[in-house]
Amino acid sequence: MTANTTAYKAPGAPGAGGTAPRPLRRRRPAPSARRSGWTPWLYLLPALVLLGGLLVYPIYQLGLISFLEYTQAQVSGGEPATFQGFGNYATLFGDGQFWQVLLATVVFAAACVLATLLVGCALAVLLTRIRALPRLVLMMAALGAWATPAITGSTVWMFLFDPDFGPVNRVLGLGDFSWTYGRYSAFALVLLEVLWCSFPFVMVTVYAGIRAIPAEVLEAAALDGASQWRIWRSVMAPMLRPILVVVTIQSIIWDFKVFTQIYVMTGGGGIAGQNLVLNVYAYQKAFASSQYSLGSAIGVVMLVILLAVTLVYLRLVRRQGEGL
Numbered sequence: 001m002t003a004n005t006t007a008y009k010a011p012g013a014p015g016a017g018g019t020a021p022r023p024l025r026r027r028r029p030a031p032s033a034r035r036s037g038w039t040p041w042l043y044l045l046p047a048l049v050l051l052g053g054l055l056v057y058p059i060y061q062l063g064l065i066s067f068l069e070y071t072q073a074q075v076s077g078g079e080p081a082t083f084q085g086f087g088n089y090a091t092l093f094g095d096g097q098f099w100q101v102l103l104a105t106v107v108f109a110a111a112c113v114l115a116t117l118l119v120g121c122a123l124a125v126l127l128t129r130i131r132a133l134p135r136l137v138l139m140m141a142a143l144g145a146w147a148t149p150a151i152t153g154s155t156v157w158m159f160l161f162d163p164d165f166g167p168v169n170r171v172l173g174l175g176d177f178s179w180t181y182g183r184y185s186a187f188a189l190v191l192l193e194v195l196w197c198s199f200p201f202v203m204v205t206v207y208a209g210i211r212a213i214p215a216e217v218l219e220a221a222a223l224d225g226a227s228q229w230r231i232w233r234s235v236m237a238p239m240l241r242p243i244l245v246v247v248t249i250q251s252i253i254w255d256f257k258v259f260t261q262i263y264v265m266t267g268g269g270g271i272a273g274q275n276l277v278l279n280v281y282a283y284q285k286a287f288a289s290s291q292y293s294l295g296s297a298i299g300v301v302m303l304v305i306l307l308a309v310t311l312v313y314l315r316l317v318r319r320q321g322e323g324l
Contacts, residue, residue: 059303066296075292088297097273098281098298105256105277108187112194112255117248119195120202125232127207139204146200150260157193158265180266183274190261190275198254202247209243210236242316249313253306259283278302 066088073079092098123142127135145153161168163176179189213236221231237244259279262269269276269284276284278298286295 062296062299062303065292066300068293070292070296072290075290084293088293092294092297092301101276101278101281104275108191108277109252109255109258112191112198112258113248113251115191115195116198116202116251116255117244120199120247121206121232121244123199123203124206124210125228125236127203128210142200142203145196146198148197150197151264153197154193154261154264157189157196161189181271183270186266186270186275190258190265193261193265194255194258198251202251205243205247206240209240213239245316246313249309249316252309253313256306256309257302 067084067086068074068081069084069087070081074081123138127138130138160166161179163169163178169175169177180186217235217239218231221235226234257279258277262275262277262280263283266275268288269280273281273284279302282295282298282302285291285298
């Protein structure tokens with residue numbers, strides 16, 4: 001007896017008498033899923049509206065005034081504002097003082113950033129070497145300096161370095177030496193004040209990064225005979241590179257737009273404007289000379305420079321997030 005056997009073929013398979021399989025189609029997201037994509041923006045909407053009112057409109061007005069002839073006559077309503085195009089920028093870029101102030105601002109900001117990074121990183125390493133109580137005292141003192149308003153700190157530093165009553169000149173035996181009389185001594189005095197109120201941010205941030213480094217890595221480097229400087233240069237610094245990049249760019253943004261310290265400690269820019277930076281220079285053009293158009297043009301130039309730095313900062317932060 002012979003059994004008739006037939007091979008089983010799945011429905012839809014070739015030769016099974018079924019239809020050919022349909023290609024898979026990507027499912028469309030459900031309406032609830034599409035709506036959930038807008039949920040974060042709904043939560044951010046109040047903050048975006050507030051920031052738009054506080055930032056977008058003033059920036060628009062800043063850019064608009066920079067293209068107009070806008071002086072005290074236009075502010076008082078005596079004359080209408082006339083469109084100047086790029087005339088204010090041509091006047092600004094043709095002024096030799098602007099380029100001197102821009103150069104002084106870049107050099108001063110670079111010195112502040114370098115000093116802040118050196119002191120902040122050194123104290124961050126020191127925090128890992130001292131006991132709990134001295135570490136707490138140093139942290140509280142640093143955070144106190146960080147929380148002090150700029151105008152208050154500048155006034156205190158002016159008293160400390162006062163040629164008649166300041167204790168610093170007495171301790172150093174400088175007599176009635178005036179720190180704000182010379183250009184470089186005034187910049188050095190302002191740099192010290194900026195350093196005093198800026199290094200805590202770098203110190204705390206870098207200290208947190210050092211604490212995140214595995215202890216075994218540092219112990220292995222120490223067992224290999226590496227000095228503290230070699231451990232920092234070859235072990236800590238490469239592992240802290242993302243943090244160091246962030247605090248560097250953040251410090252550049254802060255120090256490039258210093259205003260209060262310069263204005264208070266040098267009396268509005270020093271003798272004959274020898275200690276002017278861009279922020280103070282824009283203030284003098286706009287409010288002291290009533291050249292609001294030139295002051296706005298300087299503000300736009302600063303905005304463009306800081307926007308470029310901020311875009312670099314955001315790009316580095318994004319890369320850091322993708323590397324985690």
